[in-house]
Amino acid sequence: MDRGLGFTEMFELPVAVDLRTAARALGVHPTTAYRLIRRGQFPCPVLRLGGRYRVPTAELMRVLGIEERPLYDVDPDEDDEGPDGPHTLF
Structure with a gap:
């Protein structure tokens, strides 16, 4: 079985x-994921598009307890003030 998805990998989805990726993120075997869908017990909404299942990433992250938050590319070693003054987030 594949290893689970790392925190950084989740934000790259x-x-x-x-469904295989969602199962990997949840730490379950894909066969178990299909079984849960058939029983109506998959832990987040699943979309069926044609013959394929798709899981919204935001819902998957919610089930995993990962909140969606904006990420900023700020170097933690950089001073609080750059050439344009202090960094602000808004």
Whole structure:
């Protein structure tokens, strides 16, 4: 079985993922994920598009307890003030 997804990998996912990726993030085998869907017990909403399942990444992250927050590319070793003055987030 594949290892689970890391925290950084979660933030690199597209808007929706296939069922195998969702199962990997949840730490379950894909066969178990399909079984849970058939029973209506998968822990987050699943979309069926044609013959394929897609899981919205935002819902997957919510189930995993990962909040969506904007990420800023700020070097933690950089001084609080750059050439344009102090860094602000808004």
